[in-house]
Amino acid sequence: MPIDAAKALAAEPRSREITWNSKDVQLYHLGIGAGANPDKHSPATDADELRYTLESRLYVLPSFATVAGAGAPGVISGLSMPGIEVDLARVLHGGQTLTVHRPIPVEGRATATSRIAAVYDKGKAAVLVLRTEATDDHGPLWTNDAQIFVRGEGGFGGDRGPAAPTDRPTGEPDRVIERPTREDQALLYRLSGDWNPLHADPEFAKLAGFERPILHGLCTYGVTLKAVVDTLLDGDVARVRACSTRFAGVVFPGETLRIRVWRREGSLRVTVGAVERDDAPVLTDTIVEHS
Numbered sequence: 428m429p430i431d432a433a434k435a436l437a438a439e440p441r442s443r444e445i446t447w448n449s450k451d452v453q454l455y456h457l458g459i460g461a462g463a464n465p466d467k468h469s470p471a472t473d474a475d476e477l478r479y480t481l482e483s484r485l486y487v488l489p490s491f492a493t494v495a496g497a498g499a500p501g502v503i504s505g506l507s508m509p510g511i512e513v514d515l516a517r518v519l520h521g522g523q524t525l526t527v528h529r530p531i532p533v534e535g536r537a538t539a540t541s542r543i544a545a546v547y548d549k550g551k552a553a554v555l556v557l558r559t560e561a562t563d564d565h566g567p568l569w570t571n572d573a574q575i576f577v578r579g580e581g582g583f584g585g586d587r588g589p590a591a592p593t594d595r596p597t598g599e600p601d602r603v604i605e606r607p608t609r610e611d612q613a614l615l616y617r618l619s620g621d622w623n624p625l626h627a628d629p630e631f632a633k634l635a636g637f638e639r640p641i642l643h644g645l646c647t648y649g650v651t652l653k654a655v656v657d658t659l660l661d662g663d664v665a666r667v668r669a670c671s672t673r674f675a676g677v678v679f680p681g682e683t684l685r686i687r688v689w690r691r692e693g694s695l696r697v698t699v700g701a702v703e704r705d706d707a708p709v710l711t712d713t714i715v716e717h718s
Contacts, residue, residue, distance in 0.1 A: 430510065430546065438543040439542075442538055443496075444538055445665045447541050453485070458615045481492070485533050486533075487530070489531060489569070490648060492561065492568070493529055496540075497619065513580060515623070518576070518633070519674070522671070524572040524574075524667060529565075530567075531569070539559050539561045543558075548582065548588075571678060596698070602659060604686040606654050613642050613643060629658075642677070647684065652670055667717055668718060672714075674709075676708045677709070678709055682704070683701070683703060684709065697715060
């Protein structure tokens, strides 16, 4: 079996030191569209965008945790864990759950400890949950769970995992936001550390079953979280407590994201579709928990 679930779950956690600075934060923010003000009548250098792009005013969007330290955010690094030997062309990022324990500093050093927290059998595929916990001298910073979907590796008789949520939002959303992506968005975003050729190499994308390179799921995740923070949380990144999502479909660079948001007590429910493909689902089961 390419995936030995028992061996993967029993493996010792791996720890490494990670560092980041204001340049890393700015590059990540640019990679998710900061600086390109959606209001065509306002300059990209207004205060709302400068808090993401100018070092003297910089705040850190919590989703930066998925790339901090310029390491592959679970999808590639998880494939090198004991008990796992799979073809990268069969791998997709299935979902992401991020919990931030306190605001992320603009510059920092932390210990990131990763382990396989679960292996689920979905029949025609397996799902690996790679958990990464980051801690600095002041205590826990964040916890990241990356759900790694591996096609063709299921059917080994394992636990199917949690059922899909049943309380999905219905009715008209409280807010609809549209955010365009750039044709070169994936090429810029990958400079923050996710070098999977699926997002840059047309030939590799075809091997994986796509007509052309697709945008990183975590880029869409970051674009969405930024839009939600900017429009519904008063631009205050410190209000975000957690953000979870399921990657339900792909985005091709250059497409426009339609982000629908429903308010709940202490949380926001979000769905994202691709405008140019009749709102084809991109992110589902998305919840932003906030103060």
